[in-house]
Amino acid sequence: MLGFLKEPVVVTAKINxxxxxxxxxxxxSRLWGLCYPRAVVFDEVYYGQFVSLYMKRxxxxxxxxxxxxxxxxALGGYLxxxxxxxxxxxxxxxxxxxxxxxxxRLLPALAGALxxxxxxxxxxxxxxxxCAALGAALxxxxxxxxxxxxxxMLLESILIFFILLAVLSYLKFYNLQKHSAFxxxxxxxxxxxxVACSCAVGVKYMGLFTYMLLLAIAGLHFWHMIGDQNLSxxxxxxxxxxxxxxxxxxxxxxxxxxxxxxxxxxxxxGPHDQIMTSAFQASLEGGLARxxxxxxxxxxxxxxxxxxxxxxxxxxxxxxxxxxxYPIRYENGRGSSHQQQVTCYPFKDVNNWWIVKDPGMxxxxxxxxxxxxxxxxxxQLVHGITTRYLNTHDVAAPxxxxxxxxxxxxxxxxxxxxxxxxxxxxxxxxxxxxVWKTILSEVRFVHVNTSAxxxxxxxxxxxxxxxxxxxxxxxGEKLSKGYHQSMVWNVEEHRYGKSQxxxxxxxxxxxxxxxxxxxxxxxxxxFTELQWKILTxxxxxxxxxxxxxxxxxxxxxxxIAYWLHPTSxxxxxxxxxVATWASANTAALVYLCLSLWYxxxxxxxxxxxxxxAWQLWVSAGSFCGGGWxxxxxxxxxxEKTLFLYHYLPALTFQILLIPVVLQHLxxxxxxxxxxxxxxxxxxxxxxxxxxxxxxxFSPVTYGQPALSLTELKALRWxxxxxxxxxxx
Numbered sequence: 001m002l003g004f005l006k007e008p009v010v011v012t013a014k015i016n017x018x019x020x021x022x023x024x025x026x027x028x029s030r031l032w033g034l035c036y037p038r039a040v041v042f043d044e045v046y047y048g049q050f051v052s053l054y055m056k057r058x059x060x061x062x063x064x065x066x067x068x069x070x071x072x073x074a075l076g077g078y079l080x081x082x083x084x085x086x087x088x089x090x091x092x093x094x095x096x097x098x099x100x101x102x103x104x105r106l107l108p109a110l111a112g113a114l115x116x117x118x119x120x121x122x123x124x125x126x127x128x129x130x131c132a133a134l135g136a137a138l139x140x141x142x143x144x145x146x147x148x149x150x151x152x153m154l155l156e157s158i159l160i161f162f163i164l165l166a167v168l169s170y171l172k173f174y175n176l177q178k179h180s181a182f183x184x185x186x187x188x189x190x191x192x193x194x195v196a197c198s199c200a201v202g203v204k205y206m207g208l209f210t211y212m213l214l215l216a217i218a219g220l221h222f223w224h225m226i227g228d229q230n231l232s233x234x235x236x237x238x239x240x241x242x243x244x245x246x247x248x249x250x251x252x253x254x255x256x257x258x259x260x261x262x263x264x265x266x267x268x269x270g271p272h273d274q275i276m277t278s279a280f281q282a283s284l285e286g287g288l289a290r291x292x293x294x295x296x297x298x299x300x301x302x303x304x305x306x307x308x309x310x311x312x313x314x315x316x317x318x319x320x321x322x323x324x325x326y327p328i329r330y331e332n333g334r335g336s337s338h339q340q341q342v343t344c345y346p347f348k349d350v351n352n353w354w355i356v357k358d359p360g361m362x363x364x365x366x367x368x369x370x371x372x373x374x375x376x377x378x379x380q381l382v383h384g385i386t387t388r389y390l391n392t393h394d395v396a397a398p399x400x401x402x403x404x405x406x407x408x409x410x411x412x413x414x415x416x417x418x419x420x421x422x423x424x425x426x427x428x429x430x431x432x433x434x435v436w437k438t439i440l441s442e443v444r445f446v447h448v449n450t451s452a453x454x455x456x457x458x459x460x461x462x463x464x465x466x467x468x469x470x471x472x473x474x475x476g477e478k479l480s481k482g483y484h485q486s487m488v489w490n491v492e493e494h495r496y497g498k499s500q501x502x503x504x505x506x507x508x509x510x511x512x513x514x515x516x517x518x519x520x521x522x523x524x525x526x527f528t529e530l531q532w533k534i535l536t537x538x539x540x541x542x543x544x545x546x547x548x549x550x551x552x553x554x555x556x557x558x559x560i561a562y563w564l565h566p567t568s569x570x571x572x573x574x575x576x577x578v579a580t581w582a583s584a585n586t587a588a589l590v591y592l593c594l595s596l597w598y599x600x601x602x603x604x605x606x607x608x609x610x611x612x613a614w615q616l617w618v619s620a621g622s623f624c625g626g627g628w629x630x631x632x633x634x635x636x637x638x639e640k641t642l643f644l645y646h647y648l649p650a651l652t653f654q655i656l657l658i659p660v661v662l663q664h665l666x667x668x669x670x671x672x673x674x675x676x677x678x679x680x681x682x683x684x685x686x687x688x689x690x691x692x693x694x695x696x697f698s699p700v701t702y703g704q705p706a707l708s709l710t711e712l713k714a715l716r717w718x719x720x721x722x723x724x725x726x727x728x
Contacts (some may be wrong), residue, residue, distance in 0.1 A: 112150025458520025
């Protein structure tokens with residue numbers, strides 16, 4: 001029974017020494033001196049703020065993309081014990097002792113290091129020689145720009161890692177297709193493709209370009225499968241469902257999970273939540289939630305409310321009035337009603353309170369039981385402090401003469417009767433009998449007499465002059481097609497009014513609101529709102545000293561100074577390996593020209609290379625050339641501030657194309673022994689130049705050693721490069 005113990009247990013394993021060596025070299029090149037400099041480097045000042053907010057669980061919105069990349073950076077901070085206490089306000093600021101610099105930079109560095117063996121494996125899976133694969137990996141290893149971007153708390157290296165992982169996973173899956181369909185390894189690589197794609201998109205929306213490329217290639221491969229008569233209809237359906245699950249359903253689910261974790265971690269109110277709706281703000285701990293917790297849910301006749309405009313940008317504001325009146329005549333000579341001013345005020349104030357009144361009754365308190373206001377009901381809005389009624393009439397607004405002036409009515413005993421009836425329209429209603437709800441309902445107020453809609457026009461234009469205290473204009477919009485957010489309001493603060501006497505009511509309006517109904521948003525509601533804000537929120541694009549155009553990237557006519565030592569000449573720049581960039585451009589051009597030549601010749605039934613070599617050539621071009629195109633060309637259509645690092649994903653694919661072209665030239669164009677020997681010698685000389693350029697620029701890649709004035713000037717190979725030289 002125990003006979004198996006007579007023989008030793010032997011485990012054998014196949015180890016790819018090339019892969020191990022490349023991984024070790026990648027780790028050394030990216031991790032060496034990772035804590036240097038111990039100062040904020042370029043966009044670390046930007047991403048570091050988000051890491052601190054994660055550590056403190058404070059909600060934020062970043063319009064640059066989804067939260068997965070930020071969470072990975074925050075994970076590094078968490079593993080290093082970072083408490084979030086550091087002021088990220090200046091590039092070059094020295095890190096305090098509590099900031100775990102090595103830990104914060106570790107994950108981007110690891111991702112950058114692993115791109116080296118990934119490049120090797122991709123070329124192997126494309127069925128190129130191990131020599132070509134080794135060359136691709138070494139080019140990635142010695143690319144100065146990729147090293148620089150990997151060694152700091154930045155996202156590009158993580159993005160490139162997931163992009164390459166997605167490509168490798170799909171290639172492995174595809175290569176298993178013929179002989180091992182639906183096997184364990186087949187499923188593993190297919191699922192990993194979807195996971196890597198979702199992670200790439202979750203880091204930056206640029207990952208969507210490669211995801212779309214892989215979906216297109218997968219669709220093309222499946223189209224070819226449909227023509228395979230050896231596959232039954234059931235088998236084709238299973239293949240289709242497997243790909244749909246792995247490449248669409250799972251990535252969508254993972255994308256949602258990134259936001260779920262993001263929102264679960266950031267449960268505290270902060271400065272960024274002001275651009276969100278009142279309902280979203282009320283779901284966060286602190287801030288608005290402290291004010292609105294336990295408010296009555298249903299708005300009733302007699303309710304005391306504040307009305308916040310839903311648009312919320314460029315600033316949030318509330319419907320407001322005060323005792324001052326519109327001037328009899330404006331600066332341009334137009335006359336006004338001289339009624340009490342109504343504005344949209346960007347701060348919380350007691351003059352933001354209004355009372356919802358039933359036009360058929362005089363009381364300004366909530367009855368028992370309360371009578372809720374529903375969609376379509378007619379109400380009057382009474383200003384809480386001045387007790388004047390919200391009114392509009394056929395008088396031009398001060399800044400928007402094509403719209404009606406909105407005021408609180410003062411009876412001057414002249415021929416201008418009050419027009420103060422408003423119809424409540426709930427925009428996001430589920431039925432026409434919906435009750436008007438605190439925070440949750442988005443409503444329009446339609447003037448009964450003129451059909452004008454209450455609108456915060458000042459959010460898209462200038463503020464009122466000095467007589468209006470620079471507050472934002474509110475108008476009655478006559479032509480109201482659709483539901484523009486500036487015409488939509490929601491109740492933010494709410495209480496049931498109890499005091500009929502004005503003096504008692506003023507005391508009531510100044511008191512905090514606390515009752516006993518909570519308002520919790522579902523995850524999908526919060527996700528939808530946050531996703532919409534990320535996609536539509538745009539910071540003002542300003543010219544940056546190191547911004548560039550997409551055309552500048554091809555020839556590397558630009559650079560970015562990441563860091564400068566305060567006293568010595570040590571500095572770090574985002575600069576590429578000139579030899580590699582020029583070779584990549586040449587390889588892309590050669591590939592394009594050769595492909596056109598082969599296509600023309602094949603059209604004439606002339607086959608210069610064997611069919612399997614042609615398929616290999618096309619396949620490599622689809623992944624490497626296609627990867628370069630989809631990650632580069634879209635930037636010509638983008639209206640945003642661009643930087644050199646945006647080109648790095650495209651550059652990575654272009655670098656992979658270099659050994660593809662070199663092996664093709666060596667195998668099919670260099671046919672004599674002499675030509676092959678000369679070609680090999682040229683490759684050795686060329687690769688020596690790549691290594692020489694890497695060594696030459698490594699001082700500004702790693703920031704050390706510090707260079708002298710003469711050495712810095714010698715590095716300025718192009719007049720457009722901004723090498724920082726201190727005045728003596």
